[in-house]
Amino acid sequence: MMRRIRLSPRWILIGLLALVIVVVPSPIALAARAARAERHFRIEASSFQYTPEALQVNPGDHVTIDLVSTDVVHGLYIDGYDLNVTADPGQTATLSFVADQSGAFRFRCSVTCGALHPFMIGKLDVGSNDLLWRAIGLSALALVAGVWVVRR
Amino acid sequence: MTPIELTRSPIVKAALRARWPQFVIRVIALAGFVFAILSGFIGTPVGNHNFSIVFVWIVWWALLMLIVVPFLGRGWCAVCPIPLPGEWLQNGALLKPRGKGFGLNRKWPRRFRNIWLQNIAFTLLALFSAVVLTQPGVTGLVLLLFLIVALATSLIFERRAFCRYLCPVGGFIGLYSQVAPVEVRVKDPAVCAVHTEKSCYTGSKDGYGCPWLIYPGTLTRNINCGLCLECLRTCTQDNVAFNLRSFGADLKQPGGRRLDEAFKAFIMLGAALIYSAVMLGPWGALKSAAYSIGTPQWLVYALSLLGLIYIVLPGTFLIAVAVGRTLTKSKETLKKSFSAFAYALVPLGLMAWIAFSLSFVFASLSYLWPALSDPLGAGWNLFGTAHVAWQPYLMSIVPFLQAGVLIGGLWWACMTARRIAAEQQTGRAITLQALPVMGFCFITTTGLLGLLIG
Numbered sequence: 001m002m003r004r005i006r007l008s009p010r011w012i013l014i015g016l017l018a019l020v021i022v023v024v025p026s027p028i029a030l031a032a033r034a035a036r037a038e039r040h041f042r043i044e045a046s047s048f049q050y051t052p053e054a055l056q057v058n059p060g061d062h063v064t065i066d067l068v069s070t071d072v073v074h075g076l077y078i079d080g081y082d083l084n085v086t087a088d089p090g091q092t093a094t095l096s097f098v099a100d101q102s103g104a105f106r107f108r109c110s111v112t113c114g115a116l117h118p119f120m121i122g123k124l125d126v127g128s129n130d131l132l133w134r135a136i137g138l139s140a141l142a143l144v145a146g147v148w149v150v151r152r
Numbered sequence: 153m154t155p156i157e158l159t160r161s162p163i164v165k166a167a168l169r170a171r172w173p174q175f176v177i178r179v180i181a182l183a184g185f186v187f188a189i190l191s192g193f194i195g196t197p198v199g200n201h202n203f204s205i206v207f208v209w210i211v212w213w214a215l216l217m218l219i220v221v222p223f224l225g226r227g228w229c230a231v232c233p234i235p236l237p238g239e240w241l242q243n244g245a246l247l248k249p250r251g252k253g254f255g256l257n258r259k260w261p262r263r264f265r266n267i268w269l270q271n272i273a274f275t276l277l278a279l280f281s282a283v284v285l286t287q288p289g290v291t292g293l294v295l296l297l298f299l300i301v302a303l304a305t306s307l308i309f310e311r312r313a314f315c316r317y318l319c320p321v322g323g324f325i326g327l328y329s330q331v332a333p334v335e336v337r338v339k340d341p342a343v344c345a346v347h348t349e350k351s352c353y354t355g356s357k358d359g360y361g362c363p364w365l366i367y368p369g370t371l372t373r374n375i376n377c378g379l380c381l382e383c384l385r386t387c388t389q390d391n392v393a394f395n396l397r398s399f400g401a402d403l404k405q406p407g408g409r410r411l412d413e414a415f416k417a418f419i420m421l422g423a424a425l426i427y428s429a430v431m432l433g434p435w436g437a438l439k440s441a442a443y444s445i446g447t448p449q450w451l452v453y454a455l456s457l458l459g460l461i462y463i464v465l466p467g468t469f470l471i472a473v474a475v476g477r478t479l480t481k482s483k484e485t486l487k488k489s490f491s492a493f494a495y496a497l498v499p500l501g502l503m504a505w506i507a508f509s510l511s512f513v514f515a516s517l518s519y520l521w522p523a524l525s526d527p528l529g530a531g532w533n534l535f536g537t538a539h540v541a542w543q544p545y546l547m548s549i550v551p552f553l554q555a556g557v558l559i560g561g562l563w564w565a566c567m568t569a570r571r572i573a574a575e576q577q578t579g580r581a582i583t584l585q586a587l588p589v590m591g592f593c594f595i596t597t598t599g600l601l602g603l604l605i606g
Binding site for chain 2: 080110117135
């Protein structure tokens with residue numbers, strides 16, 4: 001049987017490293033804050049995809065999205081930002097916002113458009129995806145802890 | 153943690169022994185199931201407004217993967233309506249045993265007494281999932297097929313052979329039920345050993361012999377126990393208990409690990425990866441390929457899915473296990489080590505499915521309200537919610553939950569790998585043997601993180 005986990009110096013070190021991974025600001029994110037700009041995108045929505053399927057902006061950018069539907073009515077809802085716009089076929093609808101939250105956000109069709117509608121998804125990257133990198137860091141730490149800290 | 157016997161309480165025991173609560177839930181579930189089939193055929197073809205799609209693939213799926221499987225294991229199997237009509241015919245009774253039932257009562261063929269058929273059935277569903285999950289008519293057809301095959305199996309073979317050997321859903325529920333904190337076990341195997349009647353297996357006037365074809369006296373894992381509680385009703389020695397235990401207790405059992413179950417772990421892990429990319433990723437071409445059944449694009453998708461779950465994942469894992477064996481000069485056979493270490497993927501796979509389901513379910517759950525009021529899309533407004541607009545829930549926090557769940561799954565998998573290595577090795581060799589498997593789990597987790605929150 002495994003020995004019970006105890007508060008040894010190794011565990012304290014692992015805990016501190018976990019804390020560092022979770023709370024220390026990302027240098028990439030800090031650098032990206034300096035560059036703010038007007039960003040304009042034209043997204044074509046067709047069943048069941050957005051073109052382009054992924055957008056990249058910097059934190060603080062003023063983003064304008066022209067949504068053009070090429071077949072039926074489509075929408076574009078951005079997770080996290082809770083913003084929504086819908087476009088009729090052949091028409092352009094515009095959505096403007098300041099990208100004030102960093103990370104990766106899915107945007108998804110908000111108007112039932114056919115069979116795969118619930119899976120019609122695109123991606124908005126605002127600066128660096130800190131959550132992903134921190135999660136990978138914590139995963140690596142879990143691996144290290146599993147190897148180094150837990151012993152018989 | 154020593155298991156806590158919940159049936160020590162007379163109230164709990166009486167509640168679990170009673171047939172009516174389980175019967176009522178199953179009948180209601182059967183009515184819902186039949187309605188789902190009907191709404192699939194006669195309701196609106198718009199999936200996210202049809203009862204069959206919304207209730208089966210969003211509501212039921214959410215309950216199953218986020219609550220029932222992690223906390224109650226095969227709790228769903230205990231109330232599943234699919235085998236119910238066949239059981240009624242087989243037993244010749246709706247509730248307690250009354251006499252002779254109907255059916256050939258044949259034994260299930262020995263060569264198929266494993267979960268390979270369930271593995272194949274799940275793989276087939278996975279290949280066509282983009283259509284099954286979105287087209288009400290296809291969902292209705294699949295549910296009807298479940299009902300027909302379960303009924304036919306009950307009429308030919310003994311007991312719940314469909315659930316044990318064929319059901320594509322039951323296969324993975326069984327695999328993941330090993331982590332659940334509940335179990336049915338005998339209190340004292342010695343009592344069973346000298347009890348010649350074995351009423352838990354043969355049945356008695358109080359209940360049926362184990363419908364899942366297991367002898368509770370030797371039960372050590374949840375994987376094949378359907379939590380139907382018949383043994384609690386039939387045991388004349390008061391030797392069956394319903395226990396609360398620690399999560400993942402079955403994964404600590406060194407015996408009984410099998411290759412068919414090992415492959416189920418790869419199938420489920422691979423399917424979680426593929427579904428995360430196809431359904432939740434931004435790649436429209438991938439979605440189209442999965443949906444366009446019969447086209448060359450679909451063929452590529454199907455071959456990729458099959459290649460990942462049957463070749464790439466098991467092949468990479470086999471290399472990881474072989475490296476661990478070489479490093480430690482293990483005397484265990486490669487096949488046995490492969491099967492054993494694959495159980496480390498059980499918590500990893502379950503957490504992957506929970507992470508996948510969190511995003512899918514919370515984005516789509518609001519389709520429930522219109523579907524409740526207008527289940528067929530016929531213009532009804534039964535509860536005044538027919539026009540509630542779609543609104544994703546909790547999408548700001550879902551990625552954080554997904555990250556936490558996946559990291560927790562990795563940690564759990566690493567600890568399980570170490571525990572399995574400790575069955576074969578001692579000291580430093582435990583880490584050496586487990587390390588490549590832990591590396592495999594880390595790479596898989598990183599891939600899932602990239603797909604789900606990247």
